[in-house]
Amino acid sequence: MRVAVEEDIWHGGDLATARALFPEAPQPWIDLSTGINPIPYPLPALPLSLWTRLPGADDEAALAAAARAAYRVPDHAAIVAAPGTQILIELLPRLAPAGPVAVLGPTYAEHGHAWRKAGFAVEEAAAVPEAAATVVVVNPNNPDGRVMPREDLKRLARRSAARGGLVVVDEAFADFTPDLSIVPELPEATIVLRSFGKSYGLAGLRLGFAIAAPEQAAKLTAALGPWSVAGPALHVGALALADRRWLAAAGEARAGDAARLDALIAPHGRIIGGTGLFRLVETPAAPALFARLGRHGIYVRRFRDAPRRLRFGLPGDARAWARLGAALAADAA
Amino acid sequence: MRVAVEEDIWHGGDLATARALFPEAPQPWIDLSTGINPIPYPLPALPLSLWTRLPGADDEAALAAAARAAYRVPDHAAIVAAPGTQILIELLPRLAPAGPVAVLGPTYAEHGHAWRKAGFAVEEAAAVPEAAATVVVVNPNNPDGRVMPREDLKRLARRSAARGGLVVVDEAFADFTPDLSIVPELPEATIVLRSFGKSYGLAGLRLGFAIAAPEQAAKLTAALGPWSVAGPALHVGALALADRRWLAAAGEARAGDAARLDALIAPHGRIIGGTGLFRLVETPAAPALFARLGRHGIYVRRFRDAPRRLRFGLPGDARAWARLGAALAADAA
Numbered sequence: 001m002r003v004a005v006e007e008d009i010w011h012g013g014d015l016a017t018a019r020a021l022f023p024e025a026p027q028p029w030i031d032l033s034t035g036i037n038p039i040p041y042p043l044p045a046l047p048l049s050l051w052t053r054l055p056g057a058d059d060e061a062a063l064a065a066a067a068r069a070a071y072r073v074p075d076h077a078a079i080v081a082a083p084g085t086q087i088l089i090e091l092l093p094r095l096a097p098a099g100p101v102a103v104l105g106p107t108y109a110e111h112g113h114a115w116r117k118a119g120f121a122v123e124e125a126a127a128v129p130e131a132a133a134t135v136v137v138v139n140p141n142n143p144d145g146r147v148m149p150r151e152d153l154k155r156l157a158r159r160s161a162a163r164g165g166l167v168v169v170d171e172a173f174a175d176f177t178p179d180l181s182i183v184p185e186l187p188e189a190t191i192v193l194r195s196f197g198k199s200y201g202l203a204g205l206r207l208g209f210a211i212a213a214p215e216q217a218a219k220l221t222a223a224l225g226p227w228s229v230a231g232p233a234l235h236v237g238a239l240a241l242a243d244r245r246w247l248a249a250a251g252e253a254r255a256g257d258a259a260r261l262d263a264l265i266a267p268h269g270r271i272i273g274g275t276g277l278f279r280l281v282e283t284p285a286a287p288a289l290f291a292r293l294g295r296h297g298i299y300v301r302r303f304r305d306a307p308r309r310l311r312f313g314l315p316g317d318a319r320a321w322a323r324l325g326a327a328l329a330a331d332a333a
Numbered sequence: 334m335r336v337a338v339e340e341d342i343w344h345g346g347d348l349a350t351a352r353a354l355f356p357e358a359p360q361p362w363i364d365l366s367t368g369i370n371p372i373p374y375p376l377p378a379l380p381l382s383l384w385t386r387l388p389g390a391d392d393e394a395a396l397a398a399a400a401r402a403a404y405r406v407p408d409h410a411a412i413v414a415a416p417g418t419q420i421l422i423e424l425l426p427r428l429a430p431a432g433p434v435a436v437l438g439p440t441y442a443e444h445g446h447a448w449r450k451a452g453f454a455v456e457e458a459a460a461v462p463e464a465a466a467t468v469v470v471v472n473p474n475n476p477d478g479r480v481m482p483r484e485d486l487k488r489l490a491r492r493s494a495a496r497g498g499l500v501v502v503d504e505a506f507a508d509f510t511p512d513l514s515i516v517p518e519l520p521e522a523t524i525v526l527r528s529f530g531k532s533y534g535l536a537g538l539r540l541g542f543a544i545a546a547p548e549q550a551a552k553l554t555a556a557l558g559p560w561s562v563a564g565p566a567l568h569v570g571a572l573a574l575a576d577r578r579w580l581a582a583a584g585e586a587r588a589g590d591a592a593r594l595d596a597l598i599a600p601h602g603r604i605i606g607g608t609g610l611f612r613l614v615e616t617p618a619a620p621a622l623f624a625r626l627g628r629h630g631i632y633v634r635r636f637r638d639a640p641r642r643l644r645f646g647l648p649g650d651a652r653a654w655a656r657l658g659a660a661l662a663a664d665a666a
Binding site: 013014031048052053054058087110201202223227 | 344345346347348349364367369373376381382383384385386387388389390391416417419420422423443447450530534535536537538539555556557558559560561562563564565566
């Protein structure tokens with residue numbers, strides 16, 4: 001049911017493609033192709049009423065309160081919950097004035113795609129063009145972990161505000177590095193996206209947020225309509241976002257995992273960036289390494305436009321670490 | 334976070350309002366204010382991977398196949414799954430040409446609201462105006478159960494197609510009366526909405542569908558973006574929609590409940606319509622009856638624009654039936 005134009009985008013997590021590419025690979029697949037925490041937030045008991053009733057205003061308010069506190073949303077800003085950040089990405093073009101859009105890239109392809117679908121001219125560049133009024137920055141960036149300092153973001157926001165434009169800051173991978181977030185001082189003309197599923201390891205739940213000035217937030221809320229977030233997601237999200245201890249421990253544990261991953265893959269390529277949930281590797285042997293791992297039932301993320309790069313997510317258990325280690329140590333044959 | 338214009342719409346299921354109106358009411362509240370089956374489809378075991386991974390293409394395909402079969406989608410039509418029908422209602426105005434929109438009413442208020450938000454002139458009328466190119470029909474209608482025969486819908490569709498317009502048929506309450514559905518012969522220029530949560534009693538899950546010509550469906554799919562339906566909803570929906578026996582038994586059981594409800598409320602007003610999930614009652618004493626039930630902790634649906642009408646959902650267990658019976662039998666004092 002996907003339209004043709006969307007099928008051009010490669011995403012992580014698509015094990016059906018892995019199986020088709022490597023039908024002989026040992027089972028089960030180890031999926032390192034996403035940036036999702038492999039150790040999820042423990043699912044709480046879910047009262048049946050979360051499933052049976054329409055999502056309640058009380059539950060929506062509890063989630064919003066937990067998210068405001070977790071992301072340190074200032075009083076002058078509003079927060080909108082949605083069934084995943086992706087639908088917010090699709091809606092953002094409605095909030096911007098006509099004119100070209102600059103996407104700081106290379107980055108998560110769905111940003112440029114959404115603006116193009118909405119009829120905008122999109123320029124993806126490694127630096128923000130001087131003339132840009134509307135700018136998209138993934139911060140830290142996926143896949144290379146590049147960070148734009150808060151002062152630079154504020155300067156961008158001032159410029160966009162003066163031009164009637166918009167700065168979109170996608171902080172999908174900022175949970176473990178909260179000091180990078182622009183949310184606490186949300187500048188004018190700025191909309192921040194936060195993704196729940198990645199650091200909490202619950203991507204199937206579908207929960208994301210936009211933090212914006214109240215007028216912009218109201219437009220997103222109106223576009224989503226009522227009850228957009230499912231009852232279970234409201235409940236799990238509210239509990240998890242209030243659990244600072246879990247997040248801090250997860251961030252520390254994943255940083256340890258990332259260091260362990262670095263040591264494993266360093267002999268095979270140059271680690272050129274990443275976040276606490278993934279590492280980006282560059283090597284001329286990337287296609288061969290992708291294929292070797294695939295034959296061992298390990299799926300990593302390759303990039304159509306950057307064939308020398310691979311992104312590695314974190315193994316989730318001892319068996320996955322062992323299989324990754326063995327596959328990397330195996331003969332290249 | 335709702336915008337002001339949305340707060341004008343009264344919805345069923347809002348127990349916070351019930352509590353505010355009747356703070357002294359006995360607990361727990363019996364919520365008869367919705368048209369949701371009070372006996373839900375039994376939740377299956379949900380593998381953890383449905384929560385942790387991004388919704389998979391395999392799971393999406395399995396849901397689409399089950400929905401195609403359940404709704405008898407013809408080969409020439411496509412089906413789009415969404416996190417609830419509501420978001421599809423919000424997106425429909427993108428598929429229609431400019432010009433006034435006729436909503437056959439009175440009906441579910443979110444239809445007219447969505448078109449108005451999108452800048453369309455909306456005329457809600459008891460008959461479809463001759464000149465209308467784009468028409469919204471809820472069939473069977475909520476709250477009065479009015480049914481537009483398939484031949485009339487096809488005539489409407491021919492007229493709209495000739496004018497470049499669109500016919501939206503919201504079949505949210507058609508699951509128990511499948512012979513009413515226009516889906517199996519989907520006419521040109523017609524989009525049908527199907528809601529999962531109501532007859533399966535799982536409104537918190539958020540799952541709905543649009544059935545349309547492939548070009549229109551592709552626009553909805555593109556607007557939603559990938560992974561719009563949560564992993565658990567994909568899984569539960571696919572199982573439940575394939576379970577014809579459960580649906581048939583539920584339809585029969587709810588028809589029995591509706592007859593029992595009719596007998597209970599007949600002494601208090603004229604039953605002017607309904608479906609297998611709710612009944613609409615008219616009486617000059619509706620405000621007093623609403624208040625009496627509220628004082629007994631029973632919340633029914635009232636209508637701002639029709640103060641003589643109340644809609645009753647079905648009680649879900651013996652205790653709820655007993656409390657409703659007692660409240661109706663009590664002195665009006």
